[in-house]
Amino acid sequence: MKTKANDFNLISKRFLEEYSKNQQPIRVNFKEMVDHIKFQDRATHSIHIYPAKLLPNIPYFFLNNDFFVKDNEFVLDPFSGSGTVLLESNLAGKNSYGCDSNPLARLISKVKTSTYNISILKNIINTLKMEIQNTTVDSNDKFPDVVNIDYWFLPNIKLQLHAILKAIKTISDDNYRDFFILCFSNCVKKVSLADSRISVPVKAKLNRETNNLHPFFDESKSKLKRLEDLDVFLKFTEIVYDNIKRFENKVKINSKSQSTKIISDDARKIGIPDESVDLIISSPPYAGAQKYIRACSLNLGWTELSSKDNLRILDKKNIGRENYSKADYLTLKVTDIVEADLLLTEIYKINPLRAHIAANYLLEMKQAIIEASRVLKKGKYFILIAANNQVCGREFKTQEYLRMIAEDAGLKTVCRLVDDIKSYGLMTKRNKTASVITCEWVLILKKE
Template sequence: MKSKTNNFDLIFKRFLEVYSKDQQPIGVNFKEMVDSVKFQDRATHSIHIYPAKLLPQIPFFFVNNNFFIKENEYVLDPFSGSGTVLLEANLAGKNSFGCDANPLARLISKVKTSTYDVGVLKKLLQSLKVEIQNVIVDDNEKYPDVVNIDYWFLPNIKLQLNGILKSIKTISDENYRDFFLLCFSNCVKKVSLADSRISVPVKAKLNRKTNNQHPFFDESKLKLKNLENLDVFEKFSEIVSENIKRFENKQKIIPRSNDTKIIAEDARNLNIKDESVDLIITSPPYAGAQKYIRACSLNLGWTELSSKDNLRVLDKKNIGRENYSKSDYITLKVTGIEEADILLQEIYKINPLRAHIAANYLLEMKQAIIEASRVLKRNKYFILIAANNQVCNREFKTQEYLRQIAENAGFTTICRLIDDIKSYGLMTKRNKTASIITCEWVLILKKE
């Protein structure tokens, strides 16, 4: 790893030399720069599905680079999602802090970066097989507070899921219980009537005449047929076994994980001391780009991380959210970024809601960036990964606006990189007022 780290140092120093001459962004391909690692099979990255994951090659490049961070120092991701940055920091021998508004994301990050005795996990799985046979569950028993549970789950699937959940709750050790709860969460959507290829729950209507022309018609029809007689515990056991193998692979890379803590639920209020972090790497959400809480709603309900009535409360905690009442955007907020405010005034005339979403996003990101500056040590680096998108068919230069906010907060831009991401589909097309995000900007900011 040392030679690879030194190579990354040299690569970035060349980027700095080029950027210092004309201040123009440099085109890169992180997949090519980090081509020796198979991330799909690496450690615990694939322990649980999650929408819009960060390309792991990006944090790998920076946490294995002595220009930015040394061994046992602290990396922070204030929008940690499913923990890609946190895990790569651990595997590189660094400590990490994470923060996310979504309780499912926090659970994934916690489990993904934990250390488990694989032998204990295997014994607990065998115990659950015995426990599930003794659990008595009937349809009169209370189910978790899952949104539209009867719409998304067949009666036999509901009964089996409830039995598995009851069995998991008998595990006394919270850390190990969380492992099995996360495996259970990953099973939920696979046994639901939702299309697993789409991040937000969407149910196939196979009785429509036009549906047999849909490219996934046969696959969806087969899934529904299999659900009628599915052994859910067998499916759950497969997921558990796969994840146990991932922890075995992780231990081959690094026998003992460094310190990882999920410190907060809000990037605007991090629960750590001033100047306590050595490096920040983060890919914040985009304005209106991903419906994280809706995408995880079935998981949140079945794991009892949120009731269905609390989903709206959780959504309001997310920066970049879309749900606002009309009273919220009677007047358009001013961001203080001249170019953005001119554009938002034009958009407001066409679609007041979309203008408000974008304006409020920038104002809340300003708070998050100021908080990031507070906890970052002086002369250390903030790696901000962002992308431009469109709002009402107008280009919204998200990365440029965030860069201006950061510079106003005391950061200096020392380099800008652009990675074409069309090939790996970070985002899907969201609605007629937005567009596919086709490249990511990696802003390297320094706290002077």
């Protein structure tokens, strides 16, 4: 492992030296540079599904590399999502801070970076089984405030889920209760009528389409049949034991207990002192981003992390969101990035909403980057991962605009890396006016 870290040090120095000579982006392939680890099976990365996860090879490279950060120093991800950077920080012997506006993302990050006694986890699942056997649930019960609950869940599934939730809520220890709530959350969509291939809830097609051409009819019909007779507790138990194995694996990789704290629900208000972190690694959302709250709406409801009425409020906290009223974009906001403003003026003539989404995204990202620069120590690095996309058929140079914002905030660009995307979760067409993201930029910024 030490040899690999030394290799990463040398590669990093070479990147920065090469960039300093010609200021040209350097093509890389993080999957090839970090090809000795199967991240799908690594520690607790797969503890819960989450849309558009960061490729873990990228933070692994920078965290197992004392050119950027040393053991027991503090790493921040102001857009931590499901905790990829936070977990890799811990496994690499670093402490970490995270921020995210989505309460489900914060729960995933908290649990996957926590420490558990495996024997206690196994004892609790056995206790839950007995608790559920003694739990009475009927259709007159007060169920969690899940959006369109009867549309997404068969009656027998709904009753079983509620019985499991009631049993979990009897667990007295908050930390252990969070583990089982997260396992329960990961079970929710698997036993719903939502199509598991699509991140946002879309009901699985259960009727034969015209000319019998619908490609997923048989698969959807098979899922419905399984749900009619499904033992949800058995499914939940399978998820619990899979996650217990992940924690056993996590201890084998690093048995030390580095600290992780979820410190804020807003990257613009991180809430820690000036110059208190040694490295920032983050992949912020994009303008017209993944619909994180909608994608997690069933989970948020069943875990009681959000009522259905609060979902809109949560969505408004997302940088890069798409939902605005017409009153919001009666006039186009000015970002003070000349190239961006010229482009957005042209887009506004075609589609005022898309122009507003992109403009407001840059203004809110400016606040977030200024805040990140505030908490970063002098002489330390900010690894910013971003990608260009299209808005109304025009190239929107997200990474370039964010780089300009960062430089205005007192950060110097010391290297730009470009990694072609082959099969990342970010390679999605998010709406009809957006495009598929085909390469990712890694900006290495330094606070001087």
